[in-house]
Amino acid sequence: MEYFSPTSVEDAVSILHKYGERSRLIAGGTDLMVDMRFKDQPDCLVNINRLSNLSFIKPDEDCLRIGALTTIRELEANHLIKTRFRVLWNAAHQFASLQIRNAATIGGNIARASPAGETLAPLLTLEAKARFVTADGEQLLPLERFFLGPGRTALGAGGLLTGIEVPYPDDGARGVYLKHAVRGPMDIVVVGVATTITFDGRSAVNEARIGLAAVGPTPMRARGSEQLLQGKHLDLPLIEEAARGAAEEAKPISDHRASAEYRRWIVESLTRRALTQAWQNV
């Protein structure tokens, strides 16, 4: 196995370009180390931990910029994220153990593109964009178009994610992320539901965004339910209807963790709970 530890993004990308499918980037290693031990080893391993300029949380005027090497623990410990990007903070806070949060990076979580990835549904509801570099140059793409399937992204074989750009939610936006897993935070989500809702005045919904995790090949938005809520005053019957709608929009599969039917049922109850929490906090 060849090994590189580049100190610039350009060097990293040219190594990836040269080795293509046979190469793997490694950041925190919490996914890749397990793959290398129990599945297969790449011919070329590219350790990106020396790209220390990819580790940052930077509040710019137009958006919050987060570097790909920022750890989940750093997100959890950040005050701005805790207060203004609550939906993302909720996900970071419920992410595995302290040991894993200290090592796992947000870039690795996004590049891994697991439909169950903890930060993905929250980031969809924040309408975050991915910034990445390939041999063809730099690109900025909304996350919704970045995810192509389980483990498949616009990065292809030779792309390096440098960070994400997250627009500031409106003042007073309510963000909630709820995770259903059998053994609590340590376990992979059976279903995750993220909501980011802004209200007009008291309880009329200005904009509702609902993100679903682990119920399709990629994390997804429940657009139908979002439209249903738009402009309306939240009340229990409306919340019930939106929750049922989200369950219908979900495209779950059955696997060893849960059946598709069970997953739809959980989508409905988590959506109901998330919307109720947002509504009660208005």
Added chain:
Amino acid sequence: MIEIALNVNGKEHHASLQPYLSLMDFLRDMLGYKGVKVCCSTGECGACTVYMNGKLVNSCVTLAAAADSGEITTVEGLASNGKLHPVQIAFIETGASQCGYCTPGFIMSAKVLLDEHPNPTVDDIKDVISGNICRCTGYTKIIEAIQLAASIQLAEQVYGD
């Protein structure tokens, strides 16, 4: 093979190793720090917990090469001048160690908590050990040990060692 240099428990080491090697396998098999336990090898159980540059990590899912130029502390590095750390004393006193396989990992997690919160609540304790699994004790004695360790540490600060 690649070359790395790192500091483990205050001692400098140079080694040449396979690039895919985990920090756990490196510390145990190449440097002989057997206090780093092998269990799940998937980041789930915490038996292999160490500090890398002061941060609590699972060494089984850490690339050894990522520790190049870094500092590692294992459970072997907690005692100073032949004197056990309060967390170690408390685990012995309370009987929080049965088969003992999980103990080094729990001790590493507990110390991180006490460094930041000298007087933790039971919830703080449960939180910090959520990445460590014990098949023997049922956790009750482990929580008692960490509470005792906090008292020992506070007493040492007030009365000296």
